[in-house]
Amino acid sequence: MSTLSFTLRAAPTQALNLSSLIPSKLAGLSTGDIERLELVEGPHGVRVGDVFAVAGTMTDRVAISGASQFLDYVGAGLDGGSVTVEGRVGNYAGRGMKAGRLDIAGDAGAYLASTAKGGIIHVKGSAGDFLGGTRPGDKFGMLGGTVLVDGNVGERAGERMRRGTVIARGKFGAAAGSRMVGGTLWTEAGFGPRPGPLLRRGTLIGPSVDEVLPTFGDCGRIDPVILRIISRAIAEILGPLAPKALPPTVRKLGGDMATIGKGEILLTA
């Protein structure tokens, strides 16, 4: 299967909006049309052809060669097919994504997968703050889908997140799951300080917490069936990339009792 590839000619010097470089928006366009797509609007606008060499034919795969913190909105709105990036990307990667697969070989900036509804995102590096979070004007953060981060995750991951699963092989930064309404954050390395401030519902799973908020209550050891369901479902979705299955028994910290307290931090170690 052929791929449509975009190769950076030189390191960009300003933020570029790459949300148009997804299969459904490129379908039916000629190379010339694609090169004329705007990545920055306005009098100092930047077009695809100004910064990328475009090659290949469009099917359902887009490959971006290059790496820059200025590559924003990579795979944003992706609704099928795949987008791969060989290096790091900027903010808002996978924002509003609905389906398909986004693979980022380097780090991702802030707001990865914010308001995403579906699909799979795999970041081989680390991810910035507000992963799956809200930016001003959003009612909720992530709404579905699966994110896998091989490295660490920044602060306030899952801010106002409602559904979906975020898995980190590394550690989550401070205040993960803040104001979270639903969904699952799962780390194989542990949570930073004070996870779950104003956590309403939703599940934080990890081996340890650096500092537990005083508004969480210790519910002791539990063995809920849902852990088996999560493990199996994620194994099915991620295949060989899936993390090790959860243990049958975990310790539950319930909260945040500063709000409705139906959320949970499940300690696996």
Add this chain to the structure above:
Amino acid sequence: MSATTINGVVIDDTFAEAFGMSALGLVITADTPKWANICATVMTGFGTSVIGAGAECGIDRELSPDETPDGRPGVRVLMFGFSPDALVPQLRNRVGQCVLTSPGSACYNGLDSATTMGLAAGPRFFGDGWQTAKKIGNRRFWRVPVMDGEFVIEDKCGVTTDAVGGGNLLMLGRDRAGLLEAAEAAVAAIAKVDDVITPFPGGIVRSGSKVGSKYKGAIASTNDAFCPTLKGVVTTECSPDTISVLEIVIDGLTSKAVAESMRVGLKTLIEVGPSKGLTRVSAGNYGGKLGQHHYHLKDLLP
């Protein structure tokens, strides 16, 4: 009516008349196969006939841990009713009283279908506000806190209106105990067919009915034509040597599954029956005017 005789068993040239029904499937899991079976057995209890029991229920098959959403041993049960609406109270009551209450149980959708109905619509409110939902992939699971941990129940279950109820085989014999053994063997063979249940006790019914009654208020009454003790005083369907008649009723998610069940049941009866006193196999119908599905025995012969 010309009959065929195979291996000494007379196969009547007649047909089983079955009806279109609605059905749903559930997967019930538990910590052990024993408790999955207890839960499924109780949940499908008193589910023999839509006429008096509200729904026809039974165990389709046992499931290995690999086949269930939570990796625990499970059982697939099927429920049949006149319509999806008629299944609603049955589902709510049976799940609420028999599955929610069973130690370690969890309850999932067991039928892929474009049409769904609420599975957790009632039971989740047992959580009194502490119930939470977890959506993973396309499936939403409710977690209801209970005394042994959490009761997990899927939000919706598939329902089909293409199901068939009332496939049947009538067995006539000259030895009551032997005929029951032959019927048991046929039920065991049918149990290996997927997507079907035999809802009566042990899969076998001894009180076949006809429509109507001499008494007001009774919509069905004994099928006197197949009652051996009346064969000298009514217009009988029994043979002169008939001592006992048993029936296997089959409900299936598809017409094909019902036909296949009748085929394997018939095959088993022909193989096992002669040594058990089976003399004849027939089928129940209403003249062909009531049911949409007709299964002619001659088309199902081995």
